[in-house]
Amino acid sequence: VHPLRLVDGIYPAVAVTPYGTLLDALRDSRLLQVKVTRYETVTKELPFETQTVEDADLDFGKTETVQAGQSGSEQVTSEIVTVDGAVVSCQAVDVQLLQAPVPEIIHRGTRxxxxxxxxxxxxxxxxxxxxxxxxxxxxxxxxxxxxxxxxxxxxxxxxxxxxxxxxxxxxxxxxxxxxxxxxxxxxxxxxxxxxxxxxxxxxxxxxxxxxxxxxxxxxxxxxxxxxxxxxxxxxxxxxxxxxxxxxxx
Ligand SMILES: [Zn+2]
The missing domain is CATH 2.70.70.10 (Glucose Permease (Domain IIA))
Structure with missing residues (x-):
């Protein structure tokens, strides 16, 4: 999370802190937090919708499925950011349609x-x-x-x-x-x-x-x-x- 640099140089002895003590101090002031950004791609199902159409050529109340519904799918890539292992943000950064859903079409008779x-x-x-x-x-x-x-x-x-x-x-x-x-x-x-x-x-x-x-x-x-x-x-x-x-x- 915080950029740390190692810089060679000549320092006054009084300014020198042992490595372990320095790490503890950095941890205590939360300056050693590790931020990780990773990408995850999952395939999601897209449910189909059902459309009902009135049909004057069909007896009243009868229903007929004229097109079967079929689910589609899409590939969603998310960017997930964690700090010390805890997720702090997750958002979709890319969506690819793999297969568009096919709606179910039902005719309902009105004759x-x-x-x-x-x-x-x-x-x-x-x-x-x-x-x-x-x-x-x-x-x-x-x-x-x-x-x-x-x-x-x-x-x-x-x-x-x-x-x-x-x-x-x-x-x-x-x-x-x-x-x-x-x-x-x-x-x-x-x-x-x-x-x-x-x-x-x-x-x-x-x-x-x-x-x-x-x-x-x-x-x-x-x-x-x-x-x-x-x-x-x-x-x-x-x-x-x-x-x-x-x-x-
Ligand atoms: Zn009666």
Missing amino acids: LKSGMIGKLGTGSFLWPVPGYSGISRWANLPYGHRGVDITAPYGTPIYAADAGTVIAAQWHNHPTASWGYYVEIDHGNGYKTLYGHMSSFVVQTGQTVTKGQLIGYVGATGTATGNHCHFEMYYNNALISARNVFPDI
């Missing part, structure tokens, strides 16, 4: 068959089970069946009909007319929707969801015969028929 977007008043809704196979019965209001029974194979995704807040995601405890595992969403504009008999749900009470977000899967839990989604719609807490919202289904 809906005709009739799967419904409007009523100020509400705009997505048909919650685009992968459905049929309708076993519509709502019979005000005193009959409360919703539409949308049949679909076990495990078919169920999506939020509109954005909102999940106000229930739980088991429906009812002895004779249980919705089983169900989700209810308050859309904040007077409308609410409810999805029953799920095999499982993937949202929690209090969570906000976007329109078309996956909320659960078709099943036959609760009072149900066969796999279907029992779908109820409400406006100002009164049941409305999905048939009026999705007349072309």
Whole structure:
């Protein structure tokens, strides 16, 4: 750290100090610190990023990886300075790209068959089970069946009909007319929707969801015969028929 020089010469005897004493004195006043600068080169992995692209040629909710991601790498040279063995600075002085990462590209389908977007008043809704196979019965209001029974194979995704807040995601405890595992969403504009008999749900009470977000899967839990989604719609807490919202289904 401090430059030291040996200089030949003639000195007064009184100025001469024994070598060992001199070393001790230099050490005590920290004048013999050794500074080392070294360079280290390491290869670092560069993680790839994932890009999701909406694809109108792919069924709603389906995803397809069109390009697999691949990590890249770079060579980083660092200058490391130590004083008496302790690192006092470390900084990258050179970066060489060895291999650029390749991003993963995923296509997410947005294609809906005709009739799967419904409007009523100020509400705009997505048909919650685009992968459905049929309708076993519509709502019979005000005193009959409360919703539409949308049949679909076990495990078919169920999506939020509109954005909102999940106000229930739980088991429906009812002895004779249980919705089983169900989700209810308050859309904040007077409308609410409810999805029953799920095999499982993937949202929690209090969570906000976007329109078309996956909320659960078709099943036959609760009072149900066969796999279907029992779908109820409400406006100002009164049941409305999905048939009026999705007349072309
Ligand atoms: Zn039903």
